[in-house]
Amino acid sequence: MIAQALFFSAILFTIGVIGVLTRRNAIMIFLSVELMLNAVNLSLVALSRLHGVVTGQVFVVFTMTVAAAEAAVGLAIIIAVFRHFRTVDLENINLLKG
Amino acid sequence: MLLQSAGTGAEVLAHPLAGTVAWWMWLIPLLPFLGFVANGLLSLLPGYFAGPEDPSHDPDAGHLQPGDAGYSGPPPLDKWQRISTIVGPLVVGLSFLISIAVFLAARAPGMLEVPFIQTYWAWMPAGDLRIDWAFQLDQLSMVMILVVTGISFLIHLFSIGYMKGDSGYSRYFSYLNLFVFFMLVLVMGSSYPVLFVGWEGVGLCSYLLIGFWFDTKANSDAGKKAFIVNRIGDFGFMVAMFLIFANLGALDFAGVERAVAAMEPGQSAVITAICIFIFLGCAGKSAQMPLYIWLPDAMAGPTPVSALIHAATMVTAGVYLVARAGILFALSPTASLLIVLVGAMTAFFAATIGLKQWDIKKVLAYSTVSQLGYMFVAVGAGAYTAGIFHLTTHAFFKALLFLGAGSVIHSMHHAYHKANIDDDAQDMRNMGGLGSAMPWTRATMWVATLAISGIPLFSGFFSKDEILTGVFMRANQGLIAESTFLGISGSVFMYVVYGVSLLTAFLTAIYMTRLMRYTFHGPSRLPTSAREHMHEAPWIMTGPLVVLAVLSAVGGWLNLPSIMRLGPAHVLENWLEPVVGRATLMLGGGSMPAIEHSTEWMLVGIAIAVAVAGVAVAWIRLDPARLVPKAMSPAEHGVQAVLANKYYVDEGIDRALVQPTVTFSRRLLWRGLDMGIIDGLMVNGTAYLARGLSWVGSRMQSGNVGSYAWVLVFGVLLLLSLVILR
Numbered sequence: 102m103i104a105q106a107l108f109f110s111a112i113l114f115t116i117g118v119i120g121v122l123t124r125r126n127a128i129m130i131f132l133s134v135e136l137m138l139n140a141v142n143l144s145l146v147a148l149s150r151l152h153g154v155v156t157g158q159v160f161v162v163f164t165m166t167v168a169a170a171e172a173a174v175g176l177a178i179i180i181a182v183f184r185h186f187r188t189v190d191l192e193n194i195n196l197l198k199g
Numbered sequence: 200m201l202l203q204s205a206g207t208g209a210e211v212l213a214h215p216l217a218g219t220v221a222w223w224m225w226l227i228p229l230l231p232f233l234g235f236v237a238n239g240l241l242s243l244l245p246g247y248f249a250g251p252e253d254p255s256h257d258p259d260a261g262h263l264q265p266g267d268a269g270y271s272g273p274p275p276l277d278k279w280q281r282i283s284t285i286v287g288p289l290v291v292g293l294s295f296l297i298s299i300a301v302f303l304a305a306r307a308p309g310m311l312e313v314p315f316i317q318t319y320w321a322w323m324p325a326g327d328l329r330i331d332w333a334f335q336l337d338q339l340s341m342v343m344i345l346v347v348t349g350i351s352f353l354i355h356l357f358s359i360g361y362m363k364g365d366s367g368y369s370r371y372f373s374y375l376n377l378f379v380f381f382m383l384v385l386v387m388g389s390s391y392p393v394l395f396v397g398w399e400g401v402g403l404c405s406y407l408l409i410g411f412w413f414d415t416k417a418n419s420d421a422g423k424k425a426f427i428v429n430r431i432g433d434f435g436f437m438v439a440m441f442l443i444f445a446n447l448g449a450l451d452f453a454g455v456e457r458a459v460a461a462m463e464p465g466q467s468a469v470i471t472a473i474c475i476f477i478f479l480g481c482a483g484k485s486a487q488m489p490l491y492i493w494l495p496d497a498m499a500g501p502t503p504v505s506a507l508i509h510a511a512t513m514v515t516a517g518v519y520l521v522a523r524a525g526i527l528f529a530l531s532p533t534a535s536l537l538i539v540l541v542g543a544m545t546a547f548f549a550a551t552i553g554l555k556q557w558d559i560k561k562v563l564a565y566s567t568v569s570q571l572g573y574m575f576v577a578v579g580a581g582a583y584t585a586g587i588f589h590l591t592t593h594a595f596f597k598a599l600l601f602l603g604a605g606s607v608i609h610s611m612h613h614a615y616h617k618a619n620i621d622d623d624a625q626d627m628r629n630m631g632g633l634g635s636a637m638p639w640t641r642a643t644m645w646v647a648t649l650a651i652s653g654i655p656l657f658s659g660f661f662s663k664d665e666i667l668t669g670v671f672m673r674a675n676q677g678l679i680a681e682s683t684f685l686g687i688s689g690s691v692f693m694y695v696v697y698g699v700s701l702l703t704a705f706l707t708a709i710y711m712t713r714l715m716r717y718t719f720h721g722p723s724r725l726p727t728s729a730r731e732h733m734h735e736a737p738w739i740m741t742g743p744l745v746v747l748a749v750l751s752a753v754g755g756w757l758n759l760p761s762i763m764r765l766g767p768a769h770v771l772e773n774w775l776e777p778v779v780g781r782a783t784l785m786l787g788g789g790s791m792p793a794i795e796h797s798t799e800w801m802l803v804g805i806a807i808a809v810a811v812a813g814v815a816v817a818w819i820r821l822d823p824a825r826l827v828p829k830a831m832s833p834a835e836h837g838v839q840a841v842l843a844n845k846y847y848v849d850e851g852i853d854r855a856l857v858q859p860t861v862t863f864s865r866r867l868l869w870r871g872l873d874m875g876i877i878d879g880l881m882v883n884g885t886a887y888l889a890r891g892l893s894w895v896g897s898r899m900q901s902g903n904v905g906s907y908a909w910v911l912v913f914g915v916l917l918l919l920s921l922v923i924l925r
Binding site: 118121122125130191192194195196197198 | 900901902903904905908909912
């Protein structure tokens with residue numbers, strides 16, 4: 102059971118990474134990041150179960166709290182970017198080009 | 200003070216002089232140093248205004264001075280100047296008085312059997328090398344101290360009159376005091392490094408005083424020339440010191456003497472090398488070939504400076520050093536012979552140039568070079584006493600000649616100034632008949648002229664005669680006569696040197712008589728408007744002239760030859776015997792060189808005949824009435840032009856050394872090295888490299904978040920794989 106959970110977590114994380122790497126839309130990248138976060142959450146819970154300590158589960162609660170805050174800030178930034186550029190396609194947003 | 204440590208060593212306590220007035224000898228150099236500080240601070244005070252320029256170098260002789268009607272410039276010097284007038288000469292005068300007191304204490308029998316050394320502090324304690332800051336009083340340094348402080352005091356007095364009203368009055372006296380301080384360090388130092396401090400210090404003061412009127416470029420150039428040429432000699436002196444320490448293990452005079460005590464003359468090539476390097480230093484400081492070129496240019500300084508530094512004292516430092524290191528030179532007859540040859544060549548060469556110079560100070564400058572050559576002939580030949588004797592008498596009469604010339608230039612300039620004429624106040628063609636206006640100057644300068652020419656009973660006669668006799672007697676006895684150089688016997692060389700020295704004496708008499716005749720006799724070539732303004736110098740200037748004239752006249756009594764029975768003979772020789780006696784003996788081949796009385800009388804006769812002939816020839820053959828002022832004089836031709844242009848040595852050096860150096864510096868060092876490699880490759884190259892690298896770096900900053908994410912992921916994968924596969 103734990104093995105399946107960890108395997109599932111790895112797949113989720115890989116999907117998230119691929120999403121971050123391949124998508125151009127900021128919302129989609131943002132969602133992929135959330136996916137990666139939750140994949141890590143899942144593995145934390147599984148490993149907590151494996152070792153019989155609750156520390157991992159406590160961390161998950163923290164992670165979810167931080168993820169909620171991060172989602173709010175991230176979405177706010179995306180909205181601000183959209184207001185400024187009229188797009189959220191990151192291909193077009195490269196003001197920091199060297 | 201630091202003097203607490205003086206007298207702690209048992210040896211010093213045991214010295215008979217330790218409890219006497221000689222204990223105060225540290226005051227002798229210290230007082231002029233305090234004078235330098237006081238006058239130096241005074242010269243920094245505000246309230247010093249641009250005053251009249253040097254009389255001898257004023258390009259605008261007609262300008263108005265404070266006190267003239269219509270003068271609208273800054274007010275004359277303020278009251279502070281009076282302090283320098285007192286402090287400057289006073290400290291040197293006190294030094295002189297202490298020197299006399301020390302001398303009186305030291306001349307008592309048994310007082311100076313070993314040198315009296317005062318150690319003040321350890322200067323350079325480093326491993327085997329231990330150099331103390333110590334002063335040494337022995338017979339040789341005593342003579343030098345008396346000459347330096349005595350002549351300096353007179354010249355300080357003269358300067359009060361000569362430099363009156365100059366904008367740098369206090370600065371002048373502070374430099375002059377500093378010079379006296381360093382010169383005293385030079386002659387009192389008990390080791391080569393301490394001597395070297397004084398050596399460099401007098402060079403510095405010489406530079407400062409040559410370029411005293413630095414607002415004229417020629418003056419500051421002359422100062423630089425003196426400094427740079429001296430540097431070549433100093434390099435030799437330093438190498439000599441390194442060699443002495445590396446091979447003899449000591450740098451104080453006593454230690455060096457101990458280290459070479461067991462050596463035999465002519466055995467050690469190292470000693471010869473040391474001697475030659477020391478002599479290179481002496482050639483620089485004492486203006487011997489080929490490093491004499493700076494001395495005539497040094498006449499750009501105020502005339503009393505020429506008298507003090509470039510005639511009487513500093514330039515004799517080389518002679519002093521050879522006498523001081525006599526024990527080394529005695530071990531190397533080859534080096535000694537080399538000194539004799541260079542000295543004789545310089546003496547003759549400079550005397551010929553002196554024949555055709557028109558600038559009154561240039562004549563005296565070449566005369567100085569020539570007389571220094573004479574001294575080196577003496578000390579090189581091993582006649583150390585004769586060299587020091589001539590050094591002393593030369594200090595008297597050459598200081599007098601220069602001060603007299605200063606008095607003439609001072610009056611000439613004053614007259615030109617009053618008559619609103621702009622002309623060369625130093626050119627003898629512009630003078631003539633000055634004797635009637637300046638009787639004191641003429642009389643005292645004649646004494647000096649007769650002395651330098653070697654007219655009997657004047658001081659120069661005795662000292663020159665002793666050198667000539669010394670050379671002649673060493674031509675057939677002693678180590679130099681036995682040595683060979685370039686395959687020729689030293690004996691032959693010495694006879695040639697004797698002949699050249701005689702010829703030089705003849706030329707000396709001619710050019711000095713020429714100077715006197717053209718300056719003081721015959722019709723005046725001054726414009727009538729200026730003639731009435733010629734006047735004798737004030738007493739503060741003529742006073743030192745009179746004192747020096749007396750010394751020039753009777754200075755010979757310091758060291759009379761025994762054959763003449765005019766008084767106690769060989770006073771100076773007996774006095775100096777503890778210092779130079781051993782070296783003289785060694786170079787004499789184990790015995791004091793001696794000569795038959797009849798031969799000596801013959802040599803004296805020849806010397807007198809040559810001197811009298813020189814004066815007479817010049818007096819009869821030269822006619823001041825035929826001279827015309829400088830502006831109307833025709834150009835010189837043939838040999839005369841060669842002599843008047845100093846054999847084109849300066850031009851030759853310029854062509855052969857200076858110009859190639861400038862071209863090399865400009866093309867390779869400046870354009871190539873400085874601009875090309877340092878500026879181009881190093882400075883700009885670094886900037887170009889940084890800019891190129893940052894261009895590469897900036898290409899990676901695409902601004903695209905996606906590409907950063909790719910790099911991040913690949914980085915993580917790389918690190919993970921490294922961790923896992925390790």
